[in-house]
Amino acid sequence: MSNQPSYSPERLLRTYFHAKDENRPHLMSQVFSESATLEMVVKTGTISFPPVSHGVAAITEVLSRGFAQTYENIYSFYLQHPSASASSFSCDWMVGMSEKADGAVRVGCGRYDWSFQQQAPFLVERLLITIEVMQVLPPRDLECIMGWLTALPYPWCSASAAIGSAPSLRVLEPVLQYVGRRTQDA
Numbered sequence: 507m508s509n510q511p512s513y514s515p516e517r518l519l520r521t522y523f524h525a526k527d528e529n530r531p532h533l534m535s536q537v538f539s540e541s542a543t544l545e546m547v548v549k550t551g552t553i554s555f556p557p558v559s560h561g562v563a564a565i566t567e568v569l570s571r572g573f574a575q576t577y578e579n580i581y582s583f584y585l586q587h588p589s590a591s592a593s594s595f596s597c598d599w600m601v602g603m604s605e606k607a608d609g610a611v612r613v614g615c616g617r618y619d620w621s622f623q624q625q626a627p628f629l630v631e632r633l634l635i636t637i638e639v640m641q642v643l644p645p646r647d648l649e650c651i652m653g654w655l656t657a658l659p660y661p662w663c664s665a666s667a668a669i670g671s672a673p674s675l676r677v678l679e680p681v682l683q684y685v686g687r688r689t690q691d692a
Contacts, residue, residue, distance in 0.1 A: 513627055513628040513629060514590055515588035515589070515590070515592045515595050515620070515622060516587070516588055516590070518536075518537050518620075518622070518628075518629065518630055519584060519588060519595075519620070519661070520661055521533050521536050521537050522534075522537045522630075523582050523660075523661045525537060525566075525569070525570050526569050526570055526573060526580070526582065527580040527581065527582050528580075529570060529571075529573075529574035530570070531566045531570040531571050533570075534562055534565060534566040534569070534570055535562055535566075536629075537629060537630055538562040538565050538566075538629055538630045538631075538633075539562065539623055539627075539629040539630065539631050540561060540562055541560070541561060541631070542560075542561065542562055542565060542629070542630055542631050542632065542633070543558065543559070543560055543631070543632045543633075544558070544559040544560075544564075544565045544568065544569070544632075544633050544635070545557065545558050545632075545633070545634045545635070546558070546559075546634075546635050546636075546637070547634065547635070547636040547637070548637045549616075549636065549637060549638050549639075550614075550637060550638070550639060550640045552612070552640045552641070552642050553612070553614070553637060553640045555568060555635075555637075556568060565633075575606075576605060576606060576607070577603040577604065577605060577606065577612070578603065578604055578606050579602075579603055579604045579648070579652060580601065580602075580603040581601065581602050581603070581652075581655040581656065581658075581660065582599060582600070582601040582661065583599060583600045583601070583655075583658060583660065583661060583662070583663040583668065584597050584598075584599055584618070584661055584662050584663070585597060585598040585599060585600060585662075585663060585664065585665050585668070585685065586598065586662075587662050588620075592622065593621070593622055593624060594619070594620060594621045594622065595618075595619075595620045595622075596617065596618065596619045596620070597617070597618055598615065598616070598617055598618075598665070598684075598685065598688070599615060599616060599617070599618055600613075600614070600615045600663070600668055600681065600685055601613070601614050601615070602614075602651050602652070602654075602655045604645070604648055608645065609645030609648065610642055610643065610644065610645055611642070611643040611644070611645065611647050611648050611651050612640055612641065612642055612643070613640075613641050613643065613651060613678060613681050614637060614638075614639055614640035614641065614681065615638055615639050615681050615684045615685050616635065616636045616637040616638040616639070616684075617634075617635075617636040617638065618633065618634070618635055618636075619632075619633070619634040619635075619636075620632075620633055621633075638684050639680045639681050639684050641677050641678060641680060641681055642677075643675070643677055647673075647675065650673045650675070651673065653673075654671060654672060654673050657671060658671065665685045665686055665688060666686075668682075668685055669682050669685060669686045
């Protein structure tokens with residue numbers, strides 16, 4: 507019996523959300539290689555990140571420590587599931603959270619493009635995060651949004667489940683349109 511943890515794509519992605527959403531920076535080293543690269547493409551003016559971060563320490567600062575200083579009540583979802591042997595994986599994502607400073611609610615979506623090491627320990631060597639949409643809602647919408655998000659299966663959720671149970675708030679339409687674009691094409 508091996509004492510080596512199994513670093514499957516699913517395990518890495520799940521651990522990443524534990525590190526980011528639950529503010530557990532110590533877990534980032536179980537996801538990213540020492541020399542990993544994070545690239546961010548932000549297509550909205552409602553949130554900002556550095557465009558490139560090199561190394562697990564810098565990635566941890568951006569995606570866990572720094573993120574948790576600004577946001578709380580974070581729920582992120584992968585809208586597709588990786589295969590067990592994937593060397594790379596691309597998927598849509600959706601997130602909801604609130605700002606610590608003023609209680610404003612944010613709901614956004616975009617795309618992850620993951621590349622995994624081909625040799626042990628099989629960690630993430632590159633992550634490209636594209637933020638397509640990030641909507642800002644008033645603090646009064648927190649209960650409604652959190653009720654929706656906490657009822658969804660975590661961390662993997664189908665686009666149809668996310669859309670089907672979404673609150674009827676006009677401000678969510680850009681997020682739901684992006685999330686549902688693949689189901690509309692089918």
